[in-house]
Amino acid sequence: MARLLCALAAAVLLGAGVRGKTVTGLLRSDAARETRGQFISSFMYQGDGGLLVCRLDNSALATEKESILLLYKDTDPDLDTLSCSERLARAHFTIPLSQEEHNQTIPRQSSPTAWQALYADRYTCQESAVIPSHPDLSFTVLLLNADAAGNPLEHFSAEEAGLHSFYFLLLLAFFIACCIYIKPLHQALRKGGPMHTVFKVLTTALALQGGSALCKYIHLARYSRDGIGIPLMGSLAEFWDMVSQVSMLYMLLSLCMGWTLSRGRKPQSRPLQWEHSPASTAVAVGGVVTHGVLLLWELYLESEREHHSYHAGLSLAGILLLVLRVGLAVLLASVLYQIISTERSTLKRDFYLSFAKGCFLWFLCHPVLVLTAVIFNEHQREKVVTIGVILCQSISMVILYQLFLSRSLYWEVSSLSSVSLPLTMSRTNQRGRY
CATH class of the missing domain: 2.60.120 (Jelly Rolls)
Structure with a gap:
């Protein structure tokens, strides 16, 4: 995985220059x-x-x-x-x-x-x-x-007007959310627990998305003054966004496939957590590699179109990427249906249903927005897709955070009796407080 990320970084930073006006x-x-x-x-x-x-x-x-x-x-x-x-x-x-x-x-x-x-x-x-x-x-x-x-x-062309303000508002939302939730999140990461890996991946993906928004804002702020911007910042923004998507994809595939393949042999007393197996790892790595290659291919093709975003899905690589995401969404739907249909616990079914909402929003927002953008004028389509994908994927991450950090649901579903989980309500010395 580290070698793949290094290859992605080299390709983006060396090959994806952004020309200004x-x-x-x-x-x-x-x-x-x-x-x-x-x-x-x-x-x-x-x-x-x-x-x-x-x-x-x-x-x-x-x-x-x-x-x-x-x-x-x-x-x-x-x-x-x-x-x-x-x-x-x-x-x-x-x-x-x-x-x-x-x-x-x-x-x-x-x-x-x-x-x-x-x-x-x-x-x-x-x-x-x-x-x-x-x-x-x-x-x-x-x-x-x-x-x-x-x-x-x-200096902004008509199809780029408004993006600068959007990234400013996005950074402001990230800053406010960080001020509110940084302390409980830090405590959850420090305490560990069965879902510690999920928290780390979610936090990393969200931090990378925030870093991408910051780099994009800096690039567009300079671009608004001189029509050139800082091409390195634009390339970094695209790279961090790609790494964030790759991290989320690996986590979602690993969780779903791991849960399914391990259900028959996992003791009921074990908490629901990230399960590793050769089959689940192969599916996750295969999906991540394919997704990363298509992202790089699309970015390379769109970089020649002068300041277009790879979210637009205008090229062959973009179409293949949309097909891949729809296919993975269908795969996850079948996996989650198998789990939910055989699950007797109401709390666990609610857990899986909430998880499915976050997954489907993350996977399907891009294809749906590309199809929806057809009804807009030409100069609005790319902005609709770019802004919509960023917002939907951020909302998806927030849904998953709320799911795994929920005090009652997370405690009931993940362990039922463990006292080592983050935000648990079963500690003896705190039992009276609840």
């Missing part, structure tokens, strides 16, 4: 010819006050090469089928790059609309012409929406 690079004639216009960036403008700013380091060379910046509405399905000259002529705006700085105002958008910027010059459509050995042009492009005051200062 302040774009810097080189304008190359050969790249523009090869792709019939060198792609610069895309951005979803909304309302009034949209602005594109292009700055060059060598305007004289740009004038000599007859360099131009082309702006297209990203709604033309025939753009890639046109010839080179037709493609350039189809641009909604053509900006001659003859000065060190060019400002292009985007007209009012009645609804959020994606635009893309391409670079071309005199050699782009002349396939037989020899490209002189000029140096490449260095450029900086700023893509801006209007802020609340109507000034073009907002």
